[in-house]
Amino acid sequence: MDHDKVRDVDPAVADALEGEVDRQRETLQMIASENHASEAVIDAQGSALTNKYAEGYPGERYYGGCEYADEVEELAIERATELFGADHVNVQPHAGTQANQAVYFAMLEPGDKxxxxxxxxxxxxxxxxxxxxxxxxxxxxxxxxxxxxxxIDYDALADHAAEFDPDIIVSGYSAYPREIDFERIQAAADDVGAYHLADIAHITGLVAAGVHPSPVGIADFVTGSTHKTIRAGRGGIVMCDEEYADDIDAAVFPGGQGGPLMHNVAGKAVGFKEALQPEFTEYAEQTVANAKALGESLSENGFSLVSEGTDNHLVLVDLRESHPDTSGGDAEEALEEAGIVLNGNTVPGETRSPFNPSGIRAGTPALTTRGFDEDDCRKVGDLIARVIDAPEDEAVIEDVRAEVAALCDANPLYE
Known part of the structure; x- marks a missing residue:
């Protein structure tokens, strides 16, 4: 990747940018919420749309000169609509949290449940x-x-809802390795007269590809991130039935945001087009297959997996039984030294601090983008096990880093 124009103005930032590219090339990115966007998406996000204010919506902007901003946003909306089959799509949220905020602001009052x-x-x-x-x-x-x-115990969830009488029930998670039964959660919401918000931030790409059940047409609102399993421009998205469209749009702008980040919307449009191609379904299927292979390898190495496996793009490892003296933070630090980047994570029944938890979370979206298959991911599982078994052994760290380098060389990134 070329940062020559940045270097002409600011060598320090150029050094950091080039260092980040090298870091991604030379290490295994396994944080479950991360991926490698294509160079086309990155180019779109670095485009001249960075300069454009476009408060409002296509055809109804508060500034002039928005004809191309309109065109890009309309393309993003059309492609998202095709991908997910939603009645209404808003592609302006800056992130998944802002997408959730829009739903809360549109449908709830302070103090609601x-x-x-x-x-x-x-x-x-x-x-x-x-x-x-x-x-x-x-x-x-x-x-x-x-x-x-x-x-998830759906019966217990329904009982909890009946007792608490919420105004909205939220489904969709950041560290749940199993398929979500959106229909059962919708039934629990219907029983108490609550809205149902399905946050598919982690599984947006899996839903788009049809390898995870979709909540669109089931839940009242569907939100997500656009840069995780779907590899589009960084940001968020809200989908809903047409009856809620005006309220959602008003909650995004002007309710929660000013001008949309049109360069990110351009990245969303490009990424959504990529996701509409047949090979994206193959990618999503491979992502899940790779996560299953990774989980199997870790299990064979004596690690306990939360729920004993995975249906999606991540595995959640509980270290308390196999490595009671090693925290998730310890494991994260040792693995990063060996070139494997993932995160310490809390686990059900957590007994440690969330800042130094008892588990690790590992995802396969970025590895799959690089071209890794099941055999590669089984090998990665073996490498993770070797490091966690001896987190302070420098010889082990050095050997694993060499094997990581060989895997990266065999599956190059941003050539």
Whole structure:
């Protein structure tokens, strides 16, 4: 990737940008919420649309000179509509959290009730954590996964909803490795007269490709990120039935945001076009196959997986049984030294601090983009095991880093 124009103006930033490209090329990116966007998407996000204010919506802007901004946003909307089959799509949210915010602001009043999954059990900050605006503006109670099985107990969720009587139930998670039964959650919402928000931030690409059931047409609102499993421009998206369209649009702008980041919308449009190609379905299928292979390898190496496996793009490892003296933070640090980048993560029944939790979360979207297959991911599982088995052994770290380098060379990125 060429940063010559940046270097002419700011060598320090150019050095950092080139260092980041090299870091991604030379290490394995396994943070489940990350991916490698195509150079076409990156070019779109670095385009002259960076300069353009386009407050409002296509055909109804508050500034002149928006004809090409309109064209790009309309393309993004049309392509998202085709991908997901939604009645109405808003592609302006800056991130998944802002997409969720739009739904809350459109449909709730301060003090209304939200029922969502606890962060320690795989939920997300924007679903009601007290450090987030949701936990500060609304009354929140949270359901949990079954600590023994690692699965959502839908009957318990429905019972909780009947007792709490929420105004909205949130489904969709940041660290849940199993398929989500959106219909059962919708039924629980219907029983108590609540809205249902399905946040598919992590699985947006899997849903678009048809390898995970879609909540579109089931849940009242569907939100997501556009830069994880779908590899589009960085940002968020909201989908809903036409009856809610005006309220959602008003909650995005002017309710929660000013001018949309049109360069990111351009990246969304390009990424959505890529996702409409037949090979994207193959990519999504391979992402899931790779996660299953990774999980199988880790299990064979003696690690405990939450829910004993995965149906999607990530595995969640509970280190307490196999490595009780090693925290997720310790594992993350040692693995990064060896060239494997993932994150420490809380697990159901967490007994440590969330800042130094008992598990690790590993995803396969970025590896799959590089061309990794099941055999590669099984090998990666073996490498992860070797490091966690001896996190302070420099010889092991050095050997694993050499094998990581060989895998990266065999599957080059941004040549």
């Amino acid at each position: 939200i029922l969502s999954l606890d962060l320690n059990h795989g939920g997300h900050l924007s679903h009601g954590h007290p450090a987030n605006f949701t936990g500060q503006l609304y009354e929140v109670e949270q359901y949990e996964v079954d600590a023994e099985t690692g699965y």
